[in-house]
Amino acid sequence: MRRVDRWLLASHASALRHGSPLLVDLGFGAAPVTTVELFERVRALNPRARVTGLEIDPERVREASRAAREGLSFAHGGFEVPTAERPAVIRLFNVLRQYQEADVPEIWERLTSRLAPGGLVVEGTCDELGRRAAWVGLDASGPRTLTLATQLASLEAPSDLAERLPKALIHRNVPGERVHALFKAMDAEWAASTAVAPFGLRQRWRFMAARLKAAGWAVLDDDHRWRQGELTFAWEAVAP
Numbered sequence: 675m676r677r678v679d680r681w682l683l684a685s686h687a688s689a690l691r692h693g694s695p696l697l698v699d700l701g702f703g704a705a706p707v708t709t710v711e712l713f714e715r716v717r718a719l720n721p722r723a724r725v726t727g728l729e730i731d732p733e734r735v736r737e738a739s740r741a742a743r744e745g746l747s748f749a750h751g752g753f754e755v756p757t758a759e760r761p762a763v764i765r766l767f768n769v770l771r772q773y774q775e776a777d778v779p780e781i782w783e784r785l786t787s788r789l790a791p792g793g794l795v796v797e798g799t800c801d802e803l804g805r806r807a808a809w810v811g812l813d814a815s816g817p818r819t820l821t822l823a824t825q826l827a828s829l830e831a832p833s834d835l836a837e838r839l840p841k842a843l844i845h846r847n848v849p850g851e852r853v854h855a856l857f858k859a860m861d862a863e864w865a866a867s868t869a870v871a872p873f874g875l876r877q878r879w880r881f882m883a884a885r886l887k888a889a890g891w892a893v894l895d896d897d898h899r900w901r902q903g904e905l906t907f908a909w910e911a912v913a914p
């Protein structure tokens with residue numbers, strides 16, 4: 675979650691630095707650890723930012739409330755995020771797994787309709803150790819980006835990340851779909867990067883990213899993020 679938080683704070687920094695923005699962590703889980711971490715990270719950027727953790731499970735809300743403090747609260751709730759105060763960010767991680775692919779567009783739409791002007795929804799998944807993650811960034815107009823993020827030391831090939839794709843894409847990693855073509859292209863460039871392998875995995879990832887961009891893939895970020903084992907694409911590059 676450190677990676678997604680870092681990404682969302684960087685990509686949304688101008689909106690989060692000003693005023694007292696509200697961030698929602700939807701479906702925070704059995705313990706509010708990731709909610710507290712998000713709170714601490716955004717507070718380092720803006721001491722007036724606030725975070726609310728929402729959960730559909732009332733028992734989890736009761737337990738989590740013990741971690742509440744000024745600026746950090748927990749409440750019972752779901753995709754119908756309250757609009758009394760519209761959030762600048764809604765983050766939901768490892769929540770839509772339990773839902774059907776066909777449900778995703780409506781859930782996305784419901785969430786983006788709750789946002790403050792210029793707001794951002796981040797919906798994705800990661801593995802238990804946080805080594806691999808993938809998330810979709812959405813604004814009021816719908817999905818805008820797909821970000822892949824990995825700990826490079828444990829990576830055999832970029833397509834290892836396919837198992838962490840968000841619900842909207844995980845069943846689409848099959849021939850004929852864009853996301854499948856993307857993973858094939860990433861694996862091919864990764865294999866072609868053996869010449870820079872002696873300089874380390876970071877160099878291999880950067881080499882791959884630069885070659886994908888040069889080949890016309892809609893890579894949106896730059897070397898600064900590639901160094902961290904991340905890569906963001908325009909949604910159109912992977913849309914089913």
Ligand SMILES: C[S@@+](CC[C@H](N)C(=O)[O-])C[C@H]1O[C@@H](n2cnc3c(N)ncnc32)[C@H](O)[C@@H]1O
Nearest residue numbers: 701702703704729730731751752753767768769
């Ligand atoms: C696997 S946990 C994820 C916890 C945490 N976000 C993480 O990534 O570690 C999924 C959580 O989502 C909650 N959940 C599922 N559907 C939800 C909904 N519609 N609204 C709010 N929470 C929901 C479940 O109760 C569960 O606690």
